[in-house]
Amino acid sequence: MKNAAILIIFILLGAILTLWLDNASPPEIKSVPITAQERVPLSHLPDFEITDINGKLFRTSENRGEKLILNFWATWCAPCVVEFPKLVKLAKDNPEITILFLSSDTNQEAISRFLEKQSPETKETLRNKNIIVAKDNKGKITADIFQTYKLPETLIISSTGTLAHKIVGDTDWNGEEIKSILRDLD
Amino acid sequence: MKHFLFAFFLMTLSFLYVSNLVWAQEQKISPLSIEKFKALPIMHEGRLKPIETFAQAELVRFSGKQSFEHQDATTWLAHTVFDPATASNDRIFKIENSEIRHLMGLEERKKPLYAFTELTKGLQKTFPTVEQLINVPKQNLSSEQTALLTLHENALEYTQLLRSLSLLLPLNVDLPDQYKEEINPETVNYLVLKKHAIDIEDSIRNIIDTKGNNPETYSEKEQRIAILGLQIRTIESAAEGNSLFRVIPSPINDGDYLAPWELIQSGQATWESSPVIKEWELLAQSWRETDTTTWNKTTQSLLNQAKIKTTPELLYNKIKPFQTSLIFYAFSFLLALASITFHHKRSLSWLSIFAAIIAITLEAGGVCTRIIVLNRPPVGTLYESILFVGLVAPLFALLMEWRMKNLLGLLSAGFVGTTIGLLALSMADEGDNMKVLSAVLNTQFWLTTHVLCITIGYGWCLVTSVIAHMLLLGQALGRLTKDIIKNLQHAQNTLAITALLFTATGTILGGIWADQSWGRFWGWDPKENGALLIVLWLVWIIHSRIAGQFTSTQATMGYAFLSVIVGTAWIGVNLLGVGLHSYGFTEGLFWGLGLFTLLEAGLITTLSLIIRKKTLA
Numbered sequence: 197m198k199n200a201a202i203l204i205i206f207i208l209l210g211a212i213l214t215l216w217l218d219n220a221s222p223p224e225i226k227s228v229p230i231t232a233q234e235r236v237p238l239s240h241l242p243d244f245e246i247t248d249i250n251g252k253l254f255r256t257s258e259n260r261g262e263k264l265i266l267n268f269w270a271t272w273c274a275p276c277v278v279e280f281p282k283l284v285k286l287a288k289d290n291p292e293i294t295i296l297f298l299s300s301d302t303n304q305e306a307i308s309r310f311l312e313k314q315s316p317e318t319k320e321t322l323r324n325k326n327i328i329v330a331k332d333n334k335g336k337i338t339a340d341i342f343q344t345y346k347l348p349e350t351l352i353i354s355s356t357g358t359l360a361h362k363i364v365g366d367t368d369w370n371g372e373e374i375k376s377i378l379r380d381l382d
Numbered sequence: 383m384k385h386f387l388f389a390f391f392l393m394t395l396s397f398l399y400v401s402n403l404v405w406a407q408e409q410k411i412s413p414l415s416i417e418k419f420k421a422l423p424i425m426h427e428g429r430l431k432p433i434e435t436f437a438q439a440e441l442v443r444f445s446g447k448q449s450f451e452h453q454d455a456t457t458w459l460a461h462t463v464f465d466p467a468t469a470s471n472d473r474i475f476k477i478e479n480s481e482i483r484h485l486m487g488l489e490e491r492k493k494p495l496y497a498f499t500e501l502t503k504g505l506q507k508t509f510p511t512v513e514q515l516i517n518v519p520k521q522n523l524s525s526e527q528t529a530l531l532t533l534h535e536n537a538l539e540y541t542q543l544l545r546s547l548s549l550l551l552p553l554n555v556d557l558p559d560q561y562k563e564e565i566n567p568e569t570v571n572y573l574v575l576k577k578h579a580i581d582i583e584d585s586i587r588n589i590i591d592t593k594g595n596n597p598e599t600y601s602e603k604e605q606r607i608a609i610l611g612l613q614i615r616t617i618e619s620a621a622e623g624n625s626l627f628r629v630i631p632s633p634i635n636d637g638d639y640l641a642p643w644e645l646i647q648s649g650q651a652t653w654e655s656s657p658v659i660k661e662w663e664l665l666a667q668s669w670r671e672t673d674t675t676t677w678n679k680t681t682q683s684l685l686n687q688a689k690i691k692t693t694p695e696l697l698y699n700k701i702k703p704f705q706t707s708l709i710f711y712a713f714s715f716l717l718a719l720a721s722i723t724f725h726h727k728r729s730l731s732w733l734s735i736f737a738a739i740i741a742i743t744l745e746a747g748g749v750c751t752r753i754i755v756l757n758r759p760p761v762g763t764l765y766e767s768i769l770f771v772g773l774v775a776p777l778f779a780l781l782m783e784w785r786m787k788n789l790l791g792l793l794s795a796g797f798v799g800t801t802i803g804l805l806a807l808s809m810a811d812e813g814d815n816m817k818v819l820s821a822v823l824n825t826q827f828w829l830t831t832h833v834l835c836i837t838i839g840y841g842w843c844l845v846t847s848v849i850a851h852m853l854l855l856g857q858a859l860g861r862l863t864k865d866i867i868k869n870l871q872h873a874q875n876t877l878a879i880t881a882l883l884f885t886a887t888g889t890i891l892g893g894i895w896a897d898q899s900w901g902r903f904w905g906w907d908p909k910e911n912g913a914l915l916i917v918l919w920l921v922w923i924i925h926s927r928i929a930g931q932f933t934s935t936q937a938t939m940g941y942a943f944l945s946v947i948v949g950t951a952w953i954g955v956n957l958l959g960v961g962l963h964s965y966g967f968t969e970g971l972f973w974g975l976g977l978f979t980l981l982e983a984g985l986i987t988t989l990s991l992i993i994r995k996k997t998l999a
Contacts, residue, residue, distance in 0.1 A: 242653050270580070302581050334564070335577035343651035343659060345576050351652065362634055364649035 240357035425639035428818035432692035546627035703748030708803035710741035715796025774841035828895035836888030842881035850941035912951030
């Protein structure tokens with residue numbers, strides 16, 4: 197009899213708990229996160245140097261503390277050609293950011309010819325100090341250091357030398373999303 | 383004291399046996415040590431696990447075994463990914479269906495194991511059939527058709543495995559003269575060739591512009607360039623979507639791992655992944671050249687970079703706690719039986735208790751390891767519920783022994799542990815069974831409370847049933863004194879009340895969980911009905927006994943039949959193929975459960991008839 201009473205009490209308690217939970221706040225609906233998850237603390241951009249098409253040497257070690265956009269491209273790559281002037285404009289609008297265009301072309305003349313064909317405004321901007329155009333010699337930087345085999349790819353690197361964002365393919369370089377990324381860039 | 387020491391000595395030997403499993407030296411097939419390699423993390427089926435677990439799961443998938451020709455699974459895997467050309471001759475595909483062997487044009491063997499190279503012709507031949515079968519609902523497929531589909535799926539998985547590192551392995555290509563200065567023909571691989579791909583494509587474009595599309599008109603040098611370009615494209619297209627061997631930490635997404643091809647083709651590589659790729663290249667090279675120094679150094683370096691420690695799972699793999707505990711449970715059962723037979727010989731009783739304690743400790747260790755590895759409560763799948771009941775039911779039986787002190791609790795612990803252990807063993811044929819749960823099941827609080835409560839209830843029910851069986855058997859054979867009968871009847875009543883407490887609570891909590899997850903408390907789902915069936919059965923028997931509607935023997939019969947009720951609610955309802963808990967129809971389980979029900983009904987009826995006859999006499 198005692199056991200049966202305990203059982204009845206228990207069932208009643210269960211029912212009360214259920215009713216209470218049923219009338220409590222509605223179940224929380226969690227939305228699917230659309231932003232990237234928390235990023236891994238990355239190591240710093242490795243040191244490398246390259247001579248640009250004007251013969252000027254660029255060393256990452258000498259540019260520590262500066263924000264850098266590293267664009268892997270080639271003159272034969274259609275999306276790269278499309279995004280090139282957009283990136284140049286981005287450099288013009290953000291003089292505090294250095295943009296390094298690292299070409300996988302095998303021939304430097306192809307790069308020069310490509311630059312010649314650009315609009316007068318783009319050509320004018322290309323003279324800015326924060327734009328560096330260089331040819332990567334036999335993939336020594338593009339493939340060996342960054343393992344980039346599909347073009348275009350762009351790395352947005354913070355002033356502390358960590359990778360803030362990687363963009364594969366062409367994107368809207370003058371859009372709000374990029375502006376927001378650059379605003380938040382350390 | 384003498385008996386206790388004797389038992390303790392024997393149990394120390396048992397402990398040494400288990401220890402030997404843990405610290406045993408690996409079997410030396412390759413001169414390279416794979417101890418560190420097997421600990422490297424790999425992302426597979428939604429979780430990070432040691433390469434050893436992955437290797438075992440893959441090998442079990444292909445061959446049904448966790449080892450291959452005296453090699454452990456990890457050595458087999460290393461051979462497969464680092465030296466695919468020779469590995470494809472390993473006879474690892476088990477084809478048990480004779481119709482399929484005939485269809486594939488395979489020769490008959492004592493052991494139906496075949497190498498991938500032997501299957502290729504048959505796979506090509508049967509591919510059109512498989513293309514048609516893919517669109518047929520699974521339930522409409524014959525066993526031969528299912529076997530053929532499975533074979534093709536396995537072959538596809540195996541080719542992914544063979545090509546996992548094909549971007550890093552040396553290629554047997556005929557390099558045109560202009561590249562020989564820059565590229566070492568001995569070590570050339572896809573990544574090296576890819577750096578020259580643009581140049582090669584330019585050359586091919588020029589050749590086509592000047593000589594057209596017919597390769598016969600090309601010079602020998604031009605043909606070599608064209609072939610090289612074709613080879614690069616072939617390697618690339620063969621690796622498209624190869625995301626099986628996910629061993630490279632993603633530099634972009636925290637906690638994610640990528641397969642080498644996936645990393646390169648998806649453009650997720652950065653300067654961080656570059657040294658890791660290089661290390662895997664070194665690992666492959668040192669494996670082929672059996673360069674112990676580089677192998678050890680590189681595996682250690684990769685292990686240092688690992689984001690998780692795989693040691694608990696490696697220990698779990700080594701001890702195999704649930705299989706090992708089965709031996710101890712069986713040992714405990716036999717010793718308890720022997721002790722009863724030889725008039726409660728104390729040394730045997732102690733030995734049986736120690737064996738049961740070791741078995742329970744191993745099971746508890748296994749369950750705890752799974753909690754640590756999976757980072758979630760221990761019961762989320764049917765298999766896990768069996769493991770958990772295999773832990774709690776013998777524990778409860780041992781507690782009963784502590785109260786009753788007549789060896790019957792001990793006997794029950796050994797029996798229930800062995801039976802559930804065997805059931806778990808029969809359901810662990812997939813190799814790695816640490817599954818990642820779907821989101822609805824992975825709600826920590828409700829999963830913990832509801833599922834644990836209901837499985838603990840199953841455990842109590844099974845112990846009640848075993849005690850009831852013993853009571854029936856003992857009474858039928860006339861081996862129990864009146865005191866023992868009274869003792870056991872009291873025990874089974876207490877057990878039944880406890881079982882009711884847990885199953886009823888578990889069922890109500892299940893409703894609350896269902897309400898939180900699916901928005902309704904009760905949906906007459908088969909699993910819900912099954913849980914309710916246990917509660918109603920227990921309520922019926924307990925009330926009938928209290929109200930005097932059932933005699934003690936009838937109540938004992940009802941308690942004994944709880945094993946069938948639990949079996950139906952626990953496993954049977956999942957076979958119906960309907961509801962939210964359906965795991966699909968398993969023919970073996972269906973017939974097993976059917977046979978068990980018939981046997982139990984026969985046994986209980988026979989025993990009760992004998993008891994009735996004896997009582998009347």
